Structures are given as C-alpha cells and as structure tokens.
Amino acid sequence: MLLDRYGIQETHYEVLNVKEDANYTEIRAGYRSAALSLHPDKLLKTPETSSSDQTTGERFLRVQKAWEVLSDSSSRSSYDNELKSSRRDRDALAAEVAEDLSLHDMIAEDADEALELFYQCRCGDYFSIDSLELQKMGYSLFREGSNISILNVDTLPGSVILPCGSCSLKARLVLSTDDH
Template identity: 55%
Template sequence: MLFIWSEPDLAIEWGPIMITGKNSIQESHYRILSVKEDASYEEIRTSYRSAIFNSHPDKLQKTSEIDVSDHESTDRFMKVKKAWEILSDFRSRSVYDCELRASRQDMVAAEDVSLEDMMVENTEEALELFYQCRCGDYFSVDSSDLGKMGFTVLKDADKILILTPNASPSSVVLPCGSCSLRIRLWINVDSRISVDDHL
C-alpha cells in the first residue's frame, strides 16, 4: 500500500495516488487527467480530450517506437474514460471527492523520514528501500513502485538519484509489513543516496 502527494509552495495538491486495497496502487482520477482537484469543468474536459487522444490504443500502436503492450494501452485508455465519467458529472465528482478525502484521513503517519534515513538493497529486479519499524519489521518501497507513481529512479555506480514528479518535493506513505503503523517518506526534488552507505 502506498500513497503519494506533492506540496508545491504552500498549497497542497493531494492525491495523485490513493489506496484502494491491500498492496494496490491506483492513480486518482485527477492525476490520470493531469488536473488539480479544484479544476473547472472546462479544464477537466480539455485535459480529458488530450488524454483520450494520446492514450488511444490505435494511436499508440501507430506512433510508438517502444513496444507497448495491448493490455497497457487499453488499461490507460480505460482509466482516462473512467476518470472523465466520474469527474464530468457534478454528483459523481462530489461523491468521489468525499471518498478521496476520507481515504486521506486514514493516512496518518507515525513518523516522517527522509530518503537518507532509508536502507538500500540493490536486487536484480529493482532497488529496494527499507526503514525499520519499532515492531521489528520494515516499511519498504522499491524502484518499480516509485516508477509507477511518477518518480524517476536512476543508478550510477554506487549512487542513486530519485527525481520527483512535477519537480516538487513529494512524500510517500508506507505501511509496515506487520503492524498498523505508517511512515511518511519525504523525497526532495533530486534526492541522491549512496548504496554503499546504506547497506
């Protein structure tokens, strides 16, 4: 389970990712359409039109040099359609906003930690970041999960660079593997950590 939000200046932009169930990650409808939560109907409609055009599976197959699976392109297209369906209607948007706020109230963190506080393990599949919980288990996130949330994770020799989405400081709420505690992992715009120092 992961939850992320960004804090540009003093205004808080909540919810690019919200929890929908144990160990699942889902982008908010606002994030899918690349709009703020206070966006007007016109802003949402404009973003929807752009997103639906850019995510259409037929367009992606014709223009993409990178091998994009049919499942991924169809999934993205369906997410855009669903986001528009919810956010274009005043009533469904109001219900969705209430659910989004309620999910955030459950995200109280026991402690705030920085990326530098995390232990790093370099596996063949991904980089894994750990922080020990007081119960003895760990809070963890890997580079694959961070990538799904919009972070860019780069590795150069013994250094790791993590770039945040939208070039603003971000945080990720991580649950403990065993107990109910959560921590908030703060990631600066261009955080760097050394693998050797954290093993």
C-alpha cells in the first residue's frame, strides 16, 4: 500500500490493475502487463520520454513491489489485513469530524510569537491551533489585515484534525495555498 500524508493513495491492487479478490493467475497477468508496459528496456527512447524516465522508473518499482507482496500468499494476507485496518481507521476518523474548515473560517488573534487560530464548536468551546504548530508541519502563515494565508506556495495541500477543548467533536482544518 502506498501512502501519502492524506491517507491511502494507491493500493498494490490498483498498481497491477486487478480486483482485490483476484486469484494468483489474474495477479500474475496484471503484473506481466504492467511490467512490460513500464520496463525500461521496452520503452522507446525519445526526447519526450527521457523527461519522464524518473516517473516511469518509480512506477516500475511500484509494480515490482506490488508483485512481491501480492504473489506471496502470506505477505498478501498481511497486506490485506493492513489495508482493511487503514480503511476502518480512515472511515472512523471521517465519522468523528464535525466539519471541514479553511483558514478563512478561523478567527485569528496575536499571541506572543504566534498567531492563534480559533473556531467555535457547537458546544460553545473552541477548536484551536497556533501558527507555531502549523510551522512544524511545514505551513508558514501570513496575515494581512483579517486575511490569513499560507506563505510558502510550494507546500502541498493537507489537513489537520482539531479536537474541541471540551467535547468529543473534531474539525478538519484543510490547508491549501489556494486560501488567499
């Protein structure tokens, strides 16, 4: 399973373009097809393909890894259990989140060296995070008047789960450089 910072990105089954209940023969056929289409020795070298060699090589390595895991019944069983568990965790987290927020939804207050961001929960308390915590995650904030935005435009979008200070509700703060 290939993970990004937001959850499951692409499963080994998707890499080989097979269903999760595929048998060994179907997995082998998917592997052979993917490997042949991506193998460095099979690709024609043109100026257009040389720029994508790195991504093709990375894709070929993902195909190899998927085959290693799915071709062995023991490692496939472990992988399937891990996949089910991560999906359960993701679904449980999604069910706990009361709402999605953006930087524009947050109330900002200056606090010493940091900028405190708040959003009122329906129980009356607040979801909160400060700019120092966000900076540790790679998000530098910029404040211009009442507008808050992410300073470094090369940062990937992400999200942070904020617990309420009093109740069990959580909010997801979606961080995107589109928030200007």
